[in-house]
Amino acid sequence: MITLRQLLKEGEKRLQEKGIENSTMEARYLLEYICGFNWAQYLLQADTEADPQEERRFREAVERRCTHYPLQYILGTAGFMGLEFMVNEAVLIPRMDTEVLVETVLEKANISGGRLLDMCTGSGCIAVSLMAHGDYSQGIGVDISEDALDVARMNGIFNMRHWKKDGRQKEDLTWVHSNLFENVEGEFDVIVSNPPYIPAQVIETLMPEVRDYEPRLALEGADEGLEFYKKITEEAVNRLKPEGWLFYEIGCEQGEAVSQILKDHGFRDIHTVRDLAGLDRVVYGRR
Template sequence: IPLQQLTGEQDFMGLTFAVNEHVLIPRQDTEILVEEVLKELHDGMRVLDMCTGSGCILLSLLHYSNACEGLGVDLSADALEVAEQNAETLLDAVNADRVHFLQSDLFDKVEGKFEIIVSNPPYIASAEVEKLMPEVRDHEPRMALDGTEDGLHFYRRIIEEAGKHLVSSGMLFFEIGYDQGQAVSELMRTEGYREVQVVQDYAGLDRVVFGTYVTVQPAPFAKSR
């Protein structure tokens, strides 16, 4: 059993989050994702955290910014209970009113548009899940780990639908597996994202992919003389 589940907490981004068997234990690698989003996060922005789990990504972003609003989405009601508990503990009364959580199968129940969408989705190929360390494989929620056959299922779905919920020039950020940088980058470019970049973690492994969503406007017809 992971130590963090025995103690019920894990530090992340200088904050202490409650965790249990219903959420992934926040990992230091994911701090790279939060740090990259913070570079683009400005006061008053709306942020959507897809597959929020414990809420560690979204709540860290709200904690280290001003007057931003956040929506955390997850399919697991048990995970959302943990996220809500963390929001009550970590955010002051003003910021706590600016975060909401929603049970939804990805974007099914999501309404509105956001300046930033961020996600650490399940990205481990199904066959690889069985090879994980026992404390991960047997004690952390499989639905938060298993990215189906090739590990890219949730990237495809999120990338296909995220544009409908991004403002003009909104940004999409992902955590990725070490060998998924090229594949996820190509998926984003195909769906109209520009300035797609891959960021490495401190071990020199690909860890984050992000890009800006650009709505292509049709060229005006030239006036005939």
Template sequence: MTFREALNRGKLYLMECGIEEYELDAWLLFEHVTGINKAMYYVKDREELPEDQERKYQEMLHRRGEHIPLQHLTGVQEFMGYSFRVNGNVLIPRQDTEILVEDADAFCHVMEGQGRNIRILDLCTGSGCILLSLMKMDSHGSRSGIGSDLSEEALRIARENQKILEVSKEKAAFIKSDLFEEITGRFDMIVSNPPYIRTKEIEKLQEEVRLHDPFQALDGKEDGLYFYQRITERASDFLNDEGRLIFEIGYDQGEAVSAMMKDAGFDSVYVKKDLAGLDRVVGGVYNRAREN
């Protein structure tokens, strides 16, 4: 079987399996197995595909046809221009979350312009993609932070990503904690992409998400707001003066989370939309002077 025949059969197979982006997924799996890019493919497309690569490709196609996420098969997801290791123990980093990182990075630049060192807390860190991206984007050498998660399996992946991305332990530490339970000290910024799907809505999600993302990373309890409430209620105890709290939210949660933050004493609360025009980030500032 030639390179071209194998790829075309892969596209057809995934299409028949109901994979939405069957052409792209067939190519990405093909690229992962063979190690060739598209330029090399057009040179080699009529050559015979080595038998071991053909077997491996067929195996991965079969697993993708069972709606196992592409990223679980390749073990990698691109996020903020960096490659993150992922598996079934962490939520796959999504492009929507890049809005949160870009927002947090912009605020970091403001503080860095004031000559400040910045300490960041990332709650529900999962793969570590938010905290590690913010550390990699640190052009001033002024950032450090902690990522916490209740899942030891997720923390293992976060620490693996830390090594891959060469972020020192001095800049980022990952600890097991139920939100603030094991956290000490104060921070200039708290960021979080917590579980926010309503429990009853999880069964309606795509098979790739419903069956293969960790339930614990999806389940926001009955109304989807459980973790926002818990974090917002205690965030002020862990923020420095004019510290910022920034959440990723579901598309219909902007109003509720904004009200929650205002009730907890946060000022300048805002909602930011994603590229699809949907509410995606809520943030605010805590002014400690209001406590007096």
């Protein structure tokens, strides 16, 4: 017999042995997920005997995490901008750094009735969050990966109660399979993108959770990570309405280069925004 408390402690120790940061919290998240209860419910039954099936599944989940397989992929969800998003190996895991991008768009270009495009949408967390927290009339998420778009579609449905408001219909958030703008129609008030921007040689230095498990298609950018900024900006000039806005998430050393790309294509009011760590994280400009 093993109690839930003993099982949790065993998981914490195992994760710590394998160098998993925040092993205490991660073991707790895994136990809550496997047993289907919250922390308050755990405290009420911590000294009761663990269900044998849940015990087995918890140990399996802990061992999987010990390989540095991302916690969010095990749980199947990740939090972002106060919402919950489904995730799997087809998409990047939403991160707090990207919340800076969404917050900047909402601060600078929350255009009532505007048309929004999220290029390289991945899980759809940016498009869904902007529709949920913003006043746009229509949002479109675009990705080259059909597997990623399957996840984005699920997230659009899963979060529909948050973004389907103010007279919007379910058709006002759509997803397009496209190589950048190839299958995209019309003009937009706002284009936002968190494109692949990590140079190949840098990817090999990343933590194993990212390097070994997150989709390389969504991480790697050629030309020192600037490939997609150049391609998207070149086409965005023709896809933005007059006075339209272009927003990018960037790598912390790319602020000057991406700002210059926008300048070279005639954008104005170009600014760089830093994240909570004081690192350059967003570049934006206006047509």
